[in-house]
Amino acid sequence: MSSSITRTRGNGGLEKIVINHPAAEGEIYLYGAYVTHWKPAGAEPVLWMSPQAIFKEGTPIRGGVPICLPWFGPHPASKEAPSHGLVRTRNWDLVNVTEDANGVTVKLRLDIPADLSPYWTHAFTAEFTVHFGKTFTMTLAVTNDSGTAFQFNEALHTYFRVRDVRETSVGGLAGTTFIDKKNGYTRHREEREGIVMTEETDRVYVDTTATCVVQDQHLGRRIFVEKTGSKSTVIWNPFPEKAKVQPDIGEANWPGFICVESANCADDTVTVAAGATHEISVHLRLEPIENA
Ligand code: TA6
Numbered sequence: 581m582s583s584s585i586t587r588t589r590g591n592g593g594l595e596k597i598v599i600n601h602p603a604a605e606g607e608i609y610l611y612g613a614y615v616t617h618w619k620p621a622g623a624e625p626v627l628w629m630s631p632q633a634i635f636k637e638g639t640p641i642r643g644g645v646p647i648c649l650p651w652f653g654p655h656p657a658s659k660e661a662p663s664h665g666l667v668r669t670r671n672w673d674l675v676n677v678t679e680d681a682n683g684v685t686v687k688l689r690l691d692i693p694a695d696l697s698p699y700w701t702h703a704f705t706a707e708f709t710v711h712f713g714k715t716f717t718m719t720l721a722v723t724n725d726s727g728t729a730f731q732f733n734e735a736l737h738t739y740f741r742v743r744d745v746r747e748t749s750v751g752g753l754a755g756t757t758f759i760d761k762k763n764g765y766t767r768h769r770e771e772r773e774g775i776v777m778t779e780e781t782d783r784v785y786v787d788t789t790a791t792c793v794v795q796d797q798h799l800g801r802r803i804f805v806e807k808t809g810s811k812s813t814v815i816w817n818p819f820p821e822k823a824k825v826q827p828d829i830g831e832a833n834w835p836g837f838i839c840v841e842s843a844n845c846a847d848d849t850v851t852v853a854a855g856a857t858h859e860i861s862v863h864l865r866l867e868p869i870e871n872a
Pocket of ligand 1: 640646653663664737761782814815816839841
């Protein structure tokens with residue numbers, strides 16, 4: 581591997597790829613294919629990692645970009661099944677790491693056979709490709725390895741680092757419909773150009789392909805969250821009541837992040853034909869806020 585790329589043991593002894601390229605720093609664990617760090621040159625880190633995150637096989641890591649697949653949230657039929665699917669608590673295989681003047685690209689793969697889990701019987705292969713550079717791109721490709729079409733949900737559950745979620749706005753969702761999970765899953769129309777959270781917020785915006793903009797006056801930046809292959813956007817922060825009962829978040833840490841998740845869930849469930857591949861892609865870029 582080049583001097584920009586190191587394969588090493590990270591927290592909990594879990595294997596990770598560390599990137600130190602002139603364009604950006606980055607980190608991705610093979611466990612769960614968790615991206616845990618992206619820092620473009622000259623900028624502050626963009627992703628939030630909980631100081632209380634647990635790095636242990638079988639446990640989801642709090643922060644970065646958890647991959648939710650092939651279901652989002654609770655399993656549709658079983659209370660015993662893990663939240664957010666099967667792939668974020670499994671070891672992925674490293675396919676390759678490539679580098680050019682723009683940055684480093686890492687590709688991981690995970691095969692899920694039909695008999696792996698009692699909660700999912702449709703064989704598929706997931707490939708996750710991440711480019712760490714001045715901008716950031718991640719693409720999740722799901723190939724149907726079974727003999728029949730099946731439906732699935734997914735999310736790139738990104739934790740963005742902010743100074744204070746209560747002073748951060750999310751733009752791009754005005755005019756869309758959201759499902760309010762904190763209000764009986766009722767549906768509402770978003771009227772606001774800039775959404776600022778003032779309480780625990782857990783919303784699934786449906787039928788939207790819009791680019792979202794996370795605006796942080798304190799850090800003096802806008803994060804543009806562009807997406808393709810995704811029709812749902814989820815926004816979430818637990819606020820203190822929920823955070824204090826989640827040991828890997830904690831009451832002191834919840835203001836430091838906002839989740840803006842590019843997904844396909846609820847009304848936007850994906851149907852993939854036998855042998856076909858569905859891709860979801862997220863592109864992140866930063867812009868300064870002048871005179872912030
Ligand atoms: O995306 C929001 C959400 O579905 C919330 O309901 C909350 O559960 C969050 O994901 C985190 O889920 P996790 O299973 O990672 O604790």
